[in-house]
Structure formats: structure tokens, C-alpha cells
Amino acid sequence: MPHLIVFSHLRWEFVFQRPQHLLSRLARHFHVVFVEEPMRTSGPAYLERTTPCKGVEVLRAHTPVEHAGFHDDQLSALQPMISGYLAENLIDDYLVWFYTPMALPLLADLTPRAIVYDCMDELSAFKNAPRQMRQRETALLKSADLVVTGGPRLYEAKRDANPNVLCLPSAVDAEHYSARRASADAVAMARADALQGGIAAPRLGFFGVIDERLDLDLVARVADADPGWQIVMVGPVVKIDEAALPRRANIHYLGQQPYALLPQLVAGWRVCLMPFALNESTAFISPTKTLEYMAAGKPVVSTPIHDVKAMFGGIVAIAPNADLFIAACRQALREMAAQKAEREERMAERVREHSWDAAAETIRHALDAIVAAPRSTTAASAPASSGVSPARPVAVAGTAAGDDDDPTALRKVASAG
Numbered sequence: 100m101p102h103l104i105v106f107s108h109l110r111w112e113f114v115f116q117r118p119q120h121l122l123s124r125l126a127r128h129f130h131v132v133f134v135e136e137p138m139r140t141s142g143p144a145y146l147e148r149t150t151p152c153k154g155v156e157v158l159r160a161h162t163p164v165e166h167a168g169f170h171d172d173q174l175s176a177l178q179p180m181i182s183g184y185l186a187e188n189l190i191d192d193y194l195v196w197f198y199t200p201m202a203l204p205l206l207a208d209l210t211p212r213a214i215v216y217d218c219m220d221e222l223s224a225f226k227n228a229p230r231q232m233r234q235r236e237t238a239l240l241k242s243a244d245l246v247v248t249g250g251p252r253l254y255e256a257k258r259d260a261n262p263n264v265l266c267l268p269s270a271v272d273a274e275h276y277s278a279r280r281a282s283a284d285a286v287a288m289a290r291a292d293a294l295q296g297g298i299a300a301p302r303l304g305f306f307g308v309i310d311e312r313l314d315l316d317l318v319a320r321v322a323d324a325d326p327g328w329q330i331v332m333v334g335p336v337v338k339i340d341e342a343a344l345p346r347r348a349n350i351h352y353l354g355q356q357p358y359a360l361l362p363q364l365v366a367g368w369r370v371c372l373m374p375f376a377l378n379e380s381t382a383f384i385s386p387t388k389t390l391e392y393m394a395a396g397k398p399v400v401s402t403p404i405h406d407v408k409a410m411f412g413g414i415v416a417i418a419p420n421a422d423l424f425i426a427a428c429r430q431a432l433r434e435m436a437a438q439k440a441e442r443e444e445r446m447a448e449r450v451r452e453h454s455w456d457a458a459a460e461t462i463r464h465a466l467d468a469i470v471a472a473p474r475s476t477t478a479a480s481a482p483a484s485s486g487v488s489p490a491r492p493v494a495v496a497g498t499a500a501g502d503d504d505d506p507t508a509l510r511k512v513a514s515a516g
Contacts (some may be wrong), residue, residue, distance in 0.1 A: 101212065101470075102193035104185075105127040106202035108168065108222075110135050111149075111157045114308060114334070115358035116387055117219050117249065118198060119271045123461035124443055126154025129194075132184075134202075136168050137177060146180045158184065159357075168229065169201040178208050194466065197243075200235035200481045205240075214242055219249035219269075221383040227340050236311055244469045247462060250406040251387025265465055266314050268410070270453045271390035278396050281362035291363035298329045301432055304368035306333040306361055307388055309344070311353075314365035314376040314402065319345035321374070324425040331374075333364060362387045365395040370431045374424070389415060389450045390453060393446040398431035400424060414445055 103125060109118055111133055122131050137160035147159040155354040162176040169177075171500065185191070195211040197203065197221065206214070240246060240260040247267045248254040256268035267274040272281060282288060303321065305313075308330060311326065323329045326349055335355040336344065344352065356479050358366060365371065371392035375381050385406035392399045401407050408417055416431065418424035434442070 102190050103131045103195050103196055103351075104211070105131060105133045105196040106169070106199060106205060106459040107133060108136055108199035108201065108500055110159075111151050112156075114355070118217075119215070119453040120270070120272070121405055121459055121462065122155060124455060125463060126152070129154075130190075131262045132193075134181065135159045136281075136300050137162045137164065139165065140169070141165065141435050144176050144180070144366055146184065156380065169199065169205070170229075174204055178203060181205065182208055194470070196423065197239060200232060200239045201229055203235045203239050212306060213466070214217065214245040215245045215247065215466070216240065216243040217249075218246045218253055221253065221256070224379045224382065226380065245465055250383065252385070252405045253383050256383065263469070265462070267401045267461060268385055268406070268453075269386070269387045269390075270455045270458045271394050271450060272455055273394040273450045274363070276362045276391050276394035278362075278366055281366045281395070284363065287360055287363045288366070290360055291367060293358070293412055294353055295331060295351070295364060295367055298331060299327075299329070300329070300331045300336045301369040302367055302373055302419050303370040303428060304329050304331040304365065305372045305374065306356070306364065307386070308337050309334050311338055311378070312375055312384065314374050315343065315345055317374045317376075317402070317424060318350065319347065320421040321372070321425055321428060322350050324428070328428070331364075331368065333361070335500075361391070362395060365397060368397060370428055371395070371397045372428075373399060373407065375402045375404050377402060377404075385410075386402070390450060394450045396443045396446060398434060400427040400431060411461075412447070414442070414449060474497070 103122070105118070105122060107118055109116075110117060119274075119470045124505055125131060131154055135157060140163060142163070144160065144162040146160060149157045149159070158181075160177055160180050162173060164170070164173050164176060194215060195206060195209055196215040196217060198219065200216075222228055223236065223321075243261055244263065246257055246261045246264045248257055248264065250268045251266055254264060256356045258264045268490055284408040298348065318330060318332070322328065323344065328349060330347075331353060332350065332354050332492055333353045353364075366443050371388075373386060373388065375384070375386070381404060384404060386404065389399065389401070389407055389411055391419055393411075393414065401417055403417050403419050407415060410458065416427040418427045418497045
């Protein structure tokens with residue numbers, strides 16, 4: 100079984116999202132080595148190793164280097180650690196998988212059978228993105244044997260940069276979010292009740308990273324529209340000052356919560372919110388939470404994010420301004436039983452089409468193909484039409500939606516509380 104060496108700007112313990120879903124499933128076919136960004140230590144450099152799930156080992160370097168992330172100053176410490184790990188474990192048959200182009204210089208000491216770039220977001224557009232990001236991504240796009248994009252808009256942006264680009268929008272674990280399963284777990288329901296049971300109804304909720312991609316003014320407008328509405332915000336605050344968050348008696352910040360508890364929290368909400376800002380950092384996002392909300396059977400109200408409109412516009416309420424967003428929330432709260440049943444069936448039908456298992460199988464077959472091809476011709480001769488047709492981005496890949504949780508929140512480690 101070959102190894103999959105993954106370089107990630109996201110920590111495994113951060114918000115459970117696309118990398119964890121895909122790699123935990125690919126671990127059935129590869130030994131996954133997940134290399135996180137280094138953390139600073141005041142002592143000697145060392146390599147921390149953990150095993151969060153079967154088939155996945157996480158490597159976290161601790162170095163005395165001040166610069167964060169896969170900075171050039173980290174290379175002299177990181178390269179011997181990685182080389183030593185591979186030699187110590189007799190690993191010489193492997194593919195290299197990048198989530199961030201910033202780690203590209205580490206490829207110099209490696210001899211992979213193939214190079215994969217899972218482009219889950221337009222990282223250069225995010226707040227505090229390193230200035231070298233665009234240049235390194237250009238180089239990675241040229242050298243990769245396979246480029247995978249997290250949504251149809253990213254596919255359109257990258258399809259001409261490499262001859263082998265696959266559109267693989269993120270998917271959902273429908274059983275995890277099902278209302279039936281959520282209510283059946285009495286312990287988890289009790290934990291959720293302890294967190295939000297004291298918050299009155301109706302609750303309109305959001306889970307995910309709270310950062311520059313959210314329209315905080317819109318959140319405030321929704322809260323002000325009806326003091327009886329209770330706005331529940333679940334997730335870590337990253338890269339923005341917490342003082343900038345709107346504060347109202349009916350806005351409740353619950354912090355980051357475990358992936359395992361999200362279904363029980365959502366079960367207590369009447370409406371699920373996607374109050375994304377329309378700015379450079381959201382131009383290419385394809386929020387994973389769209390399908391997760393749908394799998395929970397909840398009405399969803401979103402701002403007009405491109406991929407959400409393109410893939411779920413007939414099911415999710417799309418509101419281009421605050422007044423229409425508030426009106427859509429009111430309509431969702433007034434939903435009659437027959438309307439609710441029809442919406443839930445339409446959502447369930449769409450959710451059934453898109454699973455993380457199917458997404459992982461799609462990419463496994465793509466990896467098998469590039470490994471089987473001669474290394475010198477894989478990237479050069481793959482057909483330009485590889486991947487999903489932008490007209491039907493989910494039909495081939497068997498998945499839908501994409502990742503929204505912050506790909507530049509690289510120094511935030513998930514809290515279980």
C-alpha cells in the first residue's frame with residue numbers, strides 16, 4: 100500500500116471538513132501522512148506524531164523559527180525532519196498531495212510517484228495570505244499530475260492551468276446529520292441542550308469559521324429585524340477582532356464545537372443561515388455547510404454565493420440584500436407542513452446524490468490512473484476535458500457543495516469545547 104504525503108495549512112484538529120473527510124476515506128487505500136504547518140517552540144526542534152484515526156498519521160513540527168506557516172525560514176528545520184521520518188519508516192513509495200502551495204519548496208527533497216493539488220479555495224484572496232502564494236500556486240499548477248478543485252467556479256478558474264483538472268465539489272455524510280440519528284443520541288442531545296437549551300425559540304443558526312468571509316452587518320440586521328429571533332453562531336473566530344462581532348441580546352456565540360455535536364445543535368434550529376459577504380475572499384467558495392444543513396432537513400437562507408446559486412439555487416433561498424435575506428427568514432419560519440414536507444424531500448433527494456464515500460472513490464480512481472501512467476507523460480498528455488463539465492459539476496463527481504471552513508486559519512487548533 101503506497102503512502103500519501105499531505106502538506107496542509109489546516110490542522111487536522113481544526114474544523115472537520117474536506118481534508119479530513121477525503122483523507123480518512125483514502126486511508127483505506129493509502130497510508131496517509133498528514134504534515135501540518137510547524138508550531139513555534141522555545142526549545143530544540145522536534146517532530147510530534149499523532150494518529151487521529153486509522154490509517155492517518157499527523158506530523159506537527161515544533162521549531163524555534165519565528166515565522167509561521169510554511170515560510171522559507173522554516174525549510175532548514177522542516178526538510179531534515181521529513182526526510183528523517185521517511186527514512187526511519189522506510190517510506191520510498193509515495194504520492195505527494197498539497198493543500199497549500201506554500202509548502203511547494205519541500206518537494207525539492209522528495210521523489211513522489213505523482214503530485215496532487217487539492218485546490219479547495221482561492222487561498223491568495225484570503226486575509227493575510229502570504230505574498231508568494233500566487234507565484235507558488237502557478238508553479239504547483241504546472242508541476243501537478245492532478246489538480247482537484249473544490250467547486251465549479253474554481254474549476255473554471257484553474258481548468259486551463261493544467262491538462263488534468265478534476266472538479267470535485269465537497270460532499271456530505273448524510274447519516275451523520277440526519278435528524279433521526281441526531282435525536283437518537285441522547286447523550287449528545289443533552290450536551291447540545293446544555294449549550295443552547297437556555298436560548299429561546301425560534302433559533303436561526305450558523306456553524307463554521309467566523310472570519311472576514313461573513314457579513315457581520317447582515318448578521319446584526321437579521322438580529323435587529325425581530326428581537327424574538329435568536330441568532331446562534333457556532334464556530335471559532337479567526338483573523339478578525341472579536342470586538343468587531345455584533346453584540347445583541349439575541350445573538351449567541353457558542354464558540355467552536357466538535358463535529359460530532361453539530362447535528363444535535365442544528366436539530367434545535369428552525370432556519371440555517373449562510374450570511375456570507377460578497378467580496379474577494381468569497382468569490383470562489385463552495386460552502387460545505389450547504390449540504391450539511393440540507394441533510395439535517397432545515398430550510399437554508401444564503402447570500403448569492405456563486406456555487407450555492409449554481410448548484411442549489413432551486414432549493415436554498417438566495418437573498419441578494421439584507422431586506423430580502425430577512426424576508427426569506429420570515430418565510431422559512433412561516434413554512435406550512437405541506438411546504439416543509441416538499442422541501443425536505445427535495446433536499447433529501449439532492450443529498451442522496453452526493454456522499455463523501457463517492458467523492459473519495461472518484462479521486463481514488465483518478466489517483467490510480469495517474470500512478471499507472473508514465474510519470475513523464477501524465478501531466479503533459481492528460482486530456483484538457485478531464486474533470487466535471489462546468490454545466491453539470493456534480494453529475495460526474497457524485498458530490499456537491501464545497502468547503503467553506505477557513506483554509507488560512509492555519510494556526511487555530513480545534514477546541515473540543
